[in-house]
Amino acid sequence: MAYFAYGEKETDYLRRADPALGAAIDRLGHINREVVDDLFQALVNSIAGQQISGKALVTIWARICAAFEPFTPETVLRGGEQRLRACGLSGRKAGYILSAATAAQEGVLDPQAIAAMEDEAIIERLTVLPGVGRWTAEMLLIFSLRRPDVMAFDDLGIRRGLCRLCGAAEMTRELFAQYRARFSPYGTVASLYLWALAAEK
Structure with a gap:
């Protein structure tokens, strides 16, 4: 940890x-x-946790991790909406996560490219994704990218x-x-x- x-x-x-x-x-x-160094995993966790309690997120996150092994954009896309919803996610959140997985696969969430970007540029990059607002992007700056300020x-x-x-x-x-x-x-x-x-x- x-x-x-x-x-x-x-x-x-x-x-x-x-x-x-x-x-x-x-x-x-x-x-x-x-912190969760894998940006894609951190993003999915953040989306899953929107508007639910921390306790509920722990349960849903455990189901997600068990359902997708290894946890990668590719396994999420293969599992699709049905498997995500079986973990306890709404259809809307499942759609957000699938969009994030597609973006990761297409290089939008490329870790090396993002590591070289300034904070505001990263926020701009992340907030184009469905379901990702400024607050979510800022939490990813802290709890995945470990930005200091x-x-x-x-x-x-x-x-x-x-x-x-x-x-x-x-x-x-x-x-x-x-x-x-x-x-x-x-x-x-x-x-x-x-x-x-x-x-x-």
Whole structure:
């Protein structure tokens, strides 16, 4: 199992950038968040998880992995919509996944090409796929491509954590942009702690 890698360089920078975040880092300690290096698998997992609970996704994902062995665009395309729906996916999600498998087979999700691209270019590339919006693309930047400076405004948990951090009643785009600039170039590590803050009782 692989985790998003960071260390003292990143946390020391964030401590200096924002004392409140620094206090949260010291209190919460190191956060392990799993990553999936295979971009196609990560994309399918993200599509499968849209608008369902984490618990439900665990069940459906286990069925998908069992149904497609090895898990590749080719095996998904061979299995088709019927096999995907048998795993508990809706027809719409099955269609999104088949579109993603076709794109992967055609080189749209070529790992080497994408690795050489800037974050915004990757987002543009991914969001042309059916069922993939900006938030999904940003989560793939973090949890598959391991990009270091991602803070997603569209993520409710990140906004909630940031409100708790700074004591704001709501998070405007303007205020978010200020914190985004403050935490750069380690916005992803900041996001890990903002999620943890949002999850606290």
